[in-house]
Amino acid sequence: MTRALDLLALIGRGAFATLATAGQVAIFALVGLSHLLRPPFHARQFWRHFAEIAYFSLPVVALTALFTGMVLALQSHTGFSRFGAETALPSLVVLSITRELGPVLAGLMVAGRIGAAMAAEIGTMRVTDQIDALTTLSTDPMRYLVVPRLLAGTLALPPLVLVADILGVLGGFLIATLQLGFVPQGYLDATWDVLETMDVVSGLVKAAVFGFLIALMGCWCGYTSRGGAQGVGQATTRAVVAASILILAFDYVLTAAFFKQ
Amino acid sequence: MSETPKIRLRGLRKAFGEKQVLDGVDLEVRARHSMVLLGGSGSGKSVTVKCILGLIPPDEGVIEIDGQDVAKLSRRDRAALLDRTGMLFQNGALFDSLPVWENVCFKLLAQRRITRRAARDRAAEVLAQVGLAASVGDLSPAELSGGMQKRVALARAIAAQPDIIFFDEPTTGLDPIMGAVIDGLIVDCVERLGATAFSITHDMASARRIGDDAAMIHKGRIVWTGSAEALGHTGHPMVDQFANGSREGPIQMELRR
Ligand SMILES: Nc1ncnc2c1ncn2[C@@H]1O[C@H](COP(=O)(O)OP(=O)(O)OP(=O)(O)O)[C@@H](O)[C@H]1O
Numbered sequence: 001m002t003r004a005l006d007l008l009a010l011i012g013r014g015a016f017a018t019l020a021t022a023g024q025v026a027i028f029a030l031v032g033l034s035h036l037l038r039p040p041f042h043a044r045q046f047w048r049h050f051a052e053i054a055y056f057s058l059p060v061v062a063l064t065a066l067f068t069g070m071v072l073a074l075q076s077h078t079g080f081s082r083f084g085a086e087t088a089l090p091s092l093v094v095l096s097i098t099r100e101l102g103p104v105l106a107g108l109m110v111a112g113r114i115g116a117a118m119a120a121e122i123g124t125m126r127v128t129d130q131i132d133a134l135t136t137l138s139t140d141p142m143r144y145l146v147v148p149r150l151l152a153g154t155l156a157l158p159p160l161v162l163v164a165d166i167l168g169v170l171g172g173f174l175i176a177t178l179q180l181g182f183v184p185q186g187y188l189d190a191t192w193d194v195l196e197t198m199d200v201v202s203g204l205v206k207a208a209v210f211g212f213l214i215a216l217m218g219c220w221c222g223y224t225s226r227g228g229a230q231g232v233g234q235a236t237t238r239a240v241v242a243a244s245i246l247i248l249a250f251d252y253v254l255t256a257a258f259f260k261q
Numbered sequence: 262m263s264e265t266p267k268i269r270l271r272g273l274r275k276a277f278g279e280k281q282v283l284d285g286v287d288l289e290v291r292a293r294h295s296m297v298l299l300g301g302s303g304s305g306k307s308v309t310v311k312c313i314l315g316l317i318p319p320d321e322g323v324i325e326i327d328g329q330d331v332a333k334l335s336r337r338d339r340a341a342l343l344d345r346t347g348m349l350f351q352n353g354a355l356f357d358s359l360p361v362w363e364n365v366c367f368k369l370l371a372q373r374r375i376t377r378r379a380a381r382d383r384a385a386e387v388l389a390q391v392g393l394a395a396s397v398g399d400l401s402p403a404e405l406s407g408g409m410q411k412r413v414a415l416a417r418a419i420a421a422q423p424d425i426i427f428f429d430e431p432t433t434g435l436d437p438i439m440g441a442v443i444d445g446l447i448v449d450c451v452e453r454l455g456a457t458a459f460s461i462t463h464d465m466a467s468a469r470r471i472g473d474d475a476a477m478i479h480k481g482r483i484v485w486t487g488s489a490e491a492l493g494h495t496g497h498p499m500v501d502q503f504a505n506g507s508r509e510g511p512i513q514m515e516l517r518r
């Protein structure tokens with residue numbers, strides 16, 4: 001009996017701690033957003049991070065999308081051929097990529113790259129007094145470090161996901177025409193026919209939300225890290241794990257919101 | 262002593278967890294004078310300075326600057342106060358994503374008192390004051406030796422010609438000659454620019470050179486204040502022991518416990 005109560009208390013305490021942290025993160029995000037409305041803006045910082053996310057993540061995201069599209073075509077072909085439903089392949093590929101796989105996979109890859117880098121950089125700045133130094137140098141650290149990253153994350157992911165969408169469809173197209181015997185023109189027509197604006201737009205909105213979440217977790221974990229190199233290491237891990245889980249959770253929420261019947 | 266002190270601490274207390282680091286610090290720093298704060302390693306010197314700057318919130322106590330309680334200042338006034346303040350951090354705390362010249366002129370650029378083009382020249386000027394060549398300006402902080410980093414950090418602290426300057430161990434890690442040069446620079450800031458300096462140091466020769474007044478912190482309290490010139494023969498057993506670096510004395514007794 002006491003065992004069960006202990007367990008319950010443990011779960012309860014965990015839930016409270018999680019809620020408290022969520023609240024702190026939310027306040028952190030709101031403070032960051034409130035700075036968007038008032039100058040000064042650190043454009044130089046923004047462009048640095050925008051380039052880092054949008055441009056330097058391109059190879060990773062492009063390769064991920066291309067292979068995913070290829071595997072998707074291959075797998076669904078073996079499945080569909082059992083029911084004689086091969087003609088559904090182009091629609092399956094384009095809808096899965098634009099609605100789900102493009103944003104989610106790009107989000108997860110960027111979370112690994114950028115979320116970790118942000119947490120490590122800001123965490124190192126925290127434990128070496130650089131954040132305190134900013135304060136003494138007439139610069140608000142929230143404004144200088146966090147706001148440009150949040151903005152860059154939010155704005156850089158949609159174009160990245162657009163590229164992922166195109167390459168994912170291309171991957172499927174290549175396998176379907178070169179290996180599975182689809183006619184190129186027929187495949188493309190089928191793709192265009194089924195695709196609606198909403199499919200792409202919903203994916204890009206997801207991308208923007210994921211980009212914000214990645215930057216938010218990277219900044220927050222870095223900002224609150226303490227205790228030297230070990231603390232920074234932990235912050236980096238936490239940032240990637242938290243961003244990845246949030247991406248999957250918000251993916252569900254956004255999908256349910258966009259495509260409710 | 263009728264003039265209001267530049268900085269006045271009253272009953273400053275701060276604990277980290279169980280550990281009471283500051284236990285009622287009372288201290289006054291005269292305007293346009295130089296104060297050196299002495300104390301053993303881990304006695305709370307850096308924490309005291311960070312409390313004054315508002316980087317660490319104290320648990321209790323009052324911090325007055327120019328006679329005003331900083332806790333009661335508006336955000337704007339607090340920012341204005343920091344605009345007039347310089348700080349050299351113990352570990353330098355240079356921004357490693359920026360070249361040296363941008364580090365040095367960071368505050369001037371942030372306050373838009375200078376263009377980026379002019380900042381390079383200004384950085385070269387200040388670097389020369391701390392004995393560094395203008396070419397150092399284009400390096401990144403990671404490419405510098407420890408002593409050079411310290412001097413760049415010092416240059417950054419004084420580049421905007423602040424009114425109050427905090428130096429957390431300005432000469433640690435420098436060779437004796439460069440240490441003397443830096444001491445001269447600190448004295449210059451006070452005598453020529455009329456700044457108020459608050460320095461932490463373990464180096465007695467340096468303390469006598471840069472300090473008008475001196476104070477010693479021990480176990481979270483100020484145990485002695487007096488003239489920096491008297492260091493070594495103050496008649497206060499703890500201070501004299503510290504200043505002469507002898508193993509025998511009251512501080513030793515407590516460490517053995
Ligand atoms: N952020 C912090 N969290 C927890 N404890 C801290 C923190 N900062 C300082 N301390 C503790 O406060 C005490 C005083 O630290 P402080 O840095 O002020 O020492 P100091 O007098 O500057 O020493 P030193 O001469 O070695 O620089 C130390 O015991 C340290 O462990």
Ligand SMILES: [Mg+2]
Pocket residue numbers: 306307308351429
């Ligand atoms: Mg210290």
